[in-house]
Amino acid sequence: MPGGPAAAVTARRRYPVTVPVQSVYPLLEPLLPLVRKPIQYAGGELNSVVKDWDSCDVRWALMYPDAYEVGLPNQGLQILYEVLNEQDGVLAERTYSVWQDLEVLMREHSVPQFTVDSHRPVRAFDLLGVSFATELGYTNLLTALDLARIPLAAADRGEEDPIVLAGGHAAFNPEPIAEFIDGAVLGDGEEAVLAITRLVRTWKAAGRPGGRDGLLLRLAVRGGVYIPRFYDVSYRPDGTISAVVPNRPGVPRSVAKHTVTDLDSWQYPAKPLVPLAETVHERFSVEIFRGCTRGCRFCQAGMITRPVRERSITAIGSMVEAGLAASGFSEVGLLSLSSADHSEINEVAIDLADRYEGTNTGLSLPSTRVDAFNVTLANELSRNGRRSGLTFAPEGGSDRIRKVINKMVTEDDLIKTVSTAYASGWRQVKLYFMCGLPTETDEDVLAIAALAQRVIQAGRAATGRNDIRCTVSIGGFVPKPHTPFQWAAQCDHETVDARLKALGAAMRADRRYGKAIGFRYHDGKPSIVEGLLSRGDRRVAKVIRAVWQDGGRFDGWSESFSFERWERCASAALATEPVDLAWYTTRERGYDEILPWDHLDAGLERDWLWQDWLAATDASGAAEVDDCRWTPCFECGVCPAMGTEIEAGPTGKRLLPLSVVDGRSSGAGQAPAIQSLAMTGGAG
Amino acid sequence: MRFASHRDIARAVERGVRRAGLPVAHSAGFSPHPKISYSGGAPTGAASEAEFLEISLTAELDPDVVRDRLGSSLPEGIDVIEVADLAAQAAPRLEASEWQVVLPGVAPDDAIGAVEAFLAAEHADVERLTSKGVRRLDARAGVVSLEVDRRATAEAPTGCAILRMVVRHMAPAVRPEDILVALRHMSALEPASPPLVTRLAQGPLCTDAAAASAGFHGAAALGAATMAEAPRPGRRDAEQGQVMETCLVAGDATTAGTAPASAYEQLPRGAERPGEAGCAREPDERDRPNARDRATEQRVS
Structure with a gap:
């Protein structure tokens, strides 16, 4: 729409059209000896891809807005x-x-934000896709935009700036960063990025009709992308x-999430990136299913990734085989939101353990429920290799609070589970809890x-030994959008800290257990900031900008996080608004209030969430909701809205042993097994 | 690779060995790990064209097969040059290293003056911050030869000087950076940006070259020498020797009949061939950093 108001804005900021795209490495390299862990900026990972710039017409820069060591292993x-x-x-680079x-040196020496693959300046790309697993990466987005010399505000960007898109779980309420992004993609990215790529390609081929604004409109109308600027928000x-x-005409009232239905047709990563630098996860991970219908009320991931879609046992087997051959990793993680819930997990565990027996390949289930069956599984998986710790997440201390959050585990279940674990030879279990849950009292936490x-007692009874341990790990609860707790008042950090202090004292009080129990927790302040960013609206952008200008970086890292800064910047930035930090966090919302993300559709019926919220907080005791994989449908709304159904096995298939192709090996032992693994997998 | 630490390289090699499907021996115990050992990895920020490591195998393999399979399984920037069977031939003696150091922004004449002053001194004490605190060492004591490489300097883009040095392996280790610190102290030699250090060769030290302190001849002899093994003095050596022995024993025990095979390898990680070294590095034709340089911290696992 030439001549329109948006076009007039962009026309003012036109940049030279032909900027030769060169590597910034000659500028960067002299700086690298001066910074910590320079290898993280060097790229060159095994299985990384560098394509010819000029032979590609759609170019993506993909960003994980955290340090390389955290971002590189990210599956998404x-x-x-x-x-x-x-x-x-x-072409896609990271x-x-x-x-x-390095940020300081890059500013000093005019080095722009770069990709690690070929050190091209981020601003040269068509699209910048940023994956937000957590809201605490928002200030890092601003640093990257600023270093890339892309205007922070989407409204100030010109024809030569990339389209900045947000994805990941935090994108289900992108309103706090609406000012800084051009669009947000909700849900699964596999098909969405290809749809966006096609739209960008045809738009470029057609001579960029309508300019930047024209492309954004195409993305909004045909690409299923949420474009914040096409929605006006008014306040009471x-x-x-x-x-x-x-x-704008044609822009949908509500933007729906993207859902991939058949996981088996998306067997990625097939060639996992293997970094030289050390990262937080040094393993090959296979997502064995996506989505979860356990219905834990605090769990945003479980709500927004519905319905359940399983990967078949045969696809898991071939992905593990190919991924190990391509990467050389010695550990495999079977990922999902609750891995033991796969309909054929038993067969998967036994068959993989059989296949990799004697190869020093570790297998692990990172996310397990409190269930004795899981210990059997863990036993099976670790029979060949390393035995990492076992972690269970009861989430709440008392049976009462566990009913509130719909975590259907009783104390007796837990004791039975840990007894099995200790009896099977584990010396340490880790228990994960949350503090600050809705309706929580001091007693719930002290429980x-x-x-x-009781866990230690059970362990001592089961093993007859005194050297068993358990570690209690506690995180602060943050109410998240698209969950039944989206209306809840967040617990203030003073209360959370007081309860944690009392809990610590209670755990140390009994000398018989003091040394056997480890206690790890974070104070309640970061949760408040996370709460602000999770349930904030567009006005929160002013706070994010102020914090960033004040030097806020890496808010997910305790050494760089400053609550004082967020508090101070929030009160200054919101001074002229009728709202403040407490209004966004510790205030309970009502049914009639329009929530900032109500026009974004995760597939869940708002009324179903509300009924579940009422069920959780019922004064006569919370009502439990079972898993719809094994009980009738509770009508959360996802299946009809998405046109998808639960895609779960069992398939009845099994994994065959990997055949030994290498004729040079003779006899049994570990050598032939390792060779067969690589040979049949076609190791390069 | 220049920015990879010793541990980074070790992880990459472990994974390369798995991808290559080499029948590597594992240690026994609760958490088995592959038996791969390293000697004298290049230090912080230095590239290298001559690193050595030893892999214990549980089956006999032709050294060339190991070289090809491992070479194609390692990340770009780590190349396997040579593999030798330690059951068939002795390991090379690693007594000294030859280094090239590019000093950006240093006039060749200033460098020559500084080198002369350094060589004329009997001692050149420098301090280095290690994990165990500040350590004092004599940088002069380690230097067999040191000179400005006039030809390379002349061929390089203007505005930099290129040094060549042969440094004896000793305890405490003298590193090129220690020598640069001494040059800075003695002659105020200050590069405009961090120097680019590359290990060109490791090998036995030619004694007459050492005695004559003739530098370039010594280096040439060293560079051309067949690599032969010499354990460095100190505790680390004792450990390494033990590891080697254990490897052989383990090989015997697990392979029942097959001869134990050990491979000794040279991994070059040079940024460029010496003659091509320049001050301002151009990205290669793939528009990516030359991943062939290496190192930050040196830690032997």
Whole structure:
């Protein structure tokens, strides 16, 4: 729409059209000896891809807005990187947040934000896709944009700036960063990035009709992308939202999430990135299913990734085989939100353990429920290799609070489970809890101490030994959008800290258990900031910008997080608004209030969430909701809304042993087994 | 690779060995790990064209097969040059290293003056911050030869000087960076940006070259020498020797009949061939950093 108001804005900021795209490495290299862990900026990972710039017409920069060591293993980014690079004429490179030592030097020496693959400047790309696993990466987005010399505000960007898209779980409420992004993609990215790529390609081929604005409109109307600028948000005098209204014809009133239905047709990562630098996860991970219908009320991931879609046992087997051959990793993680819930997990565990017996390949189930069956599984998986710790997540200390959050585990279940674990030879179990849950009292938290002591008693009884341990790990609860707790008042950090202090004292009080129980927790302050960013609206952008300008970086890292800074910047930035930090966090919302993300559709019926919220907080005791995989449908709304159903096995198939192809090996022992693994997997 | 630490390289090699499907021996115990050992990895920030490591195998393999399979399984920037069977031939003696150091922004004449002053001194004490605190060492004591490489300097883009040195392996280890610190102290030699250090060769030290301190001849002899093994003095050596022995024993025990095979390898990680070294590095034709340089911290696992 030439001549329109948006076009007039962009026309003012036109940049030279032909900027030769060169590597910034000659500028960067002299700086690297001066910074910590320079290898993280060097790229060159095994299985990374560098394509010819000029032979591609759609170019993506994919960013994980945290340090390389955290961002590189991220599954989502690796999947999209591979999916995009497999396409002809499409190029994807990765960029991560640079630590502050390098940021300072980059500013001093005018080095822009770069991709690690070929050190091209991020601003040269068509699209910058940023994956937000957590809201605490928002300030890092601003650093990257600023270093890339891309205007922070989407409204200030010109024709030569990339389209900045947010994805990941935090994108289900992108309103706090609406000012800084051009669009947000909700849900599974595999098909969405390809759809976006096609739209960008045809738009470029057609001579970029309508310019940047024209492309954004195409993405909004045909690409299923949420474009914040096409929605006007108005507020009531009390600060609540009065309406969210599309301001362009053709733009949907509500934007739906993307859902991949058949996981078996998306077997990624197939060629996992293997870094030289050390990262937080040094293993090959296979997502064995996506989605979860356990219905834990605090769990945003479980709500927004519905329905359950399983990967078949045969696809898991071939992915593990190919991934190990391509990477050389010695550990395999079977990922999902609750891995033991796969309909054929028993067969998967036994068959994989059989296949890799004697190869020093570790197998692990990172996410397990409190269930004795899981211990059997863990036993099976670790029979060949390393035995890592066992972690269970009862989440709440008392049976009462566990009913509130719909974590259907009784104390007796837990004791039975840990007894099995200790009896099977584990010396240490880790228990994960949350503090600050809705309706929580001091007693609910103190119950954690009693529970931990019972766990130790059970362990000592089961093993007849005194040297067993358990570690209690506690995180602060943050109410998240698209969950039944989206209306809840977040517990203030003073209360959380007081309860944690009392709990620590209670655990140390009994000398018989003191040394056997480890206690790890974070104070309640970071949770408040996370709460602000999770349930914030567009006005929170001012706070994020102020914090960033004040030096806020890497908020997910305790050494760089400053609550004082967030508090101070929030009160200054929101001074002219009828809202403040407490209004966004510790205030309970009502049914009629328009929530900032109500126009974004995760597939869940709002009324179903509300009924579940009422069930959780029922004064006569919370009602439990079972898993719809094994009980009738509870009508959360996902299946009809998405046109998808639960895609679960069993398939009845089994994994065959990997055949020994290498004729040179003779006899039994570990050598032939290792060789067969590589040979049949076609190791390069 | 220049920015990879010793541990980074070790992880990459472990994975390369798995990808290559080599029948590597594992240690026994609760958490088995592959038996791969390293000697004298290049230090912080240095590239290398001559690193050595030893892999214990549980089956006999032709050294060339090991070289090809491992070479194609390692990340770009780590190349396997040579593999030798330690059951068939002795390991090379690693007594000294030859280094090239590019000093950006240093005039060749200033470098020549500084080198002369350094060589004329009897001692050149420098301090280095290690994990165990500040350590004092004599940088002069380790230097067999040191000179400005006039030809390379002349061929390089203007505005830099290129040094060549042969440094004896000793305890405490004298590193090129220690020598640069001494040059800075003695002659105020200050590069405009961090120097680019590359290990060109490791090998036995030619004694007459050492005695004559003739530098370049010594280096040439060293560079051309067949690599032969010499354990460095100190505790680490004792450990390494033990590891080697254990490997052989383990090989015998697990392979029942097959001869134990040990491979000794040279891994070059040079940024460029010496003649091509320049001050301002150009990205290679793939528009990516030359991943062939290496190292940050040196830690032997």
